[in-house]
Amino acid sequence: MRGTTLSNQWVDRIRNTKQLSVFPGPGVTADAAWSRVFSKALSEFNQLSQTLKLGVTLVRSASPPDPKSTGGADVEFEVGGGSLTFPFNGGQIPVRNVDANALEGVAQPVAEAGTGGQVMKVFIVAPLTPRHGGASSREVGEPVKLCIAVHELFHACGLNNADHTQDDIMAGLNADVRKGPDSNDPDQDIFVAPNGRKMPSIFVSSQTAGKIQALWK
Numbered sequence: 001m002r003g004t005t006l007s008n009q010w011v012d013r014i015r016n017t018k019q020l021s022v023f024p025g026p027g028v029t030a031d032a033a034w035s036r037v038f039s040k041a042l043s044e045f046n047q048l049s050q051t052l053k054l055g056v057t058l059v060r061s062a063s064p065p066d067p068k069s070t071g072g073a074d075v076e077f078e079v080g081g082g083s084l085t086f087p088f089n090g091g092q093i094p095v096r097n098v099d100a101n102a103l104e105g106v107a108q109p110v111a112e113a114g115t116g117g118q119v120m121k122v123f124i125v126a127p128l129t130p131r132h133g134g135a136s137s138r139e140v141g142e143p144v145k146l147c148i149a150v151h152e153l154f155h156a157c158g159l160n161n162a163d164h165t166q167d168d169i170m171a172g173l174n175a176d177v178r179k180g181p182d183s184n185d186p187d188q189d190i191f192v193a194p195n196g197r198k199m200p201s202i203f204v205s206s207q208t209a210g211k212i213q214a215l216w217k
Helices: 032-052 142-156 169-174 206-216
Strands: 019-024 057-060 075-080 082-088 091-098 106-111 119-127 176-178 190-192
Touching: 019 032, 019 142, 032 057, 032 142, 032 206, 075 082, 075 142, 082 119, 091 106, 091 119, 106 142, 119 142, 142 169, 142 190
Parallel strands: 019 057, 019 075, 075 119
Antiparallel strands: 082 091, 106 119, 176 190
């Protein structure tokens, strides 16, 4: 998302509900690992939101954003690679190219006309096969995929690339991904913020929490 202003807020009718409905795309549900990660990411986000009083919770949607109207889920979460488009409101929403082997995805907002840029939908694409160092390296494990997913869900709530940090889950591409003691075990992989904080015990700084709180007050 672009710009750190109130225009990144969701439209009032959604923001006032204090929740976002999130639909797992077919690529997510077809992949056993990503399906588990998606479910856990919603749970992790909601636990963080309750603890930090972020003002928004996430609920799983059984239906996608409506291809013919502005209804349906608020957010669609998909995995893949390349340039993807999503049918919505009689058109197609393009999402810029995503490297399937990268360690960060894209969250593409759609603004509602006449609101000064307030968001009415977000389409997320996370990398299908994130890897340590390009196509020839090993795929990361579910703990790092969880960090990627939660990072993108924070973007869906209103944060943009200018909100990337040095010390928490919003580190994004600033972060490093390292193998654990058993380098052959993907589930020992860790996500390391530039200041050295290690996850997947997901950490959210007071600065990041405050930005979400301001967007959902």
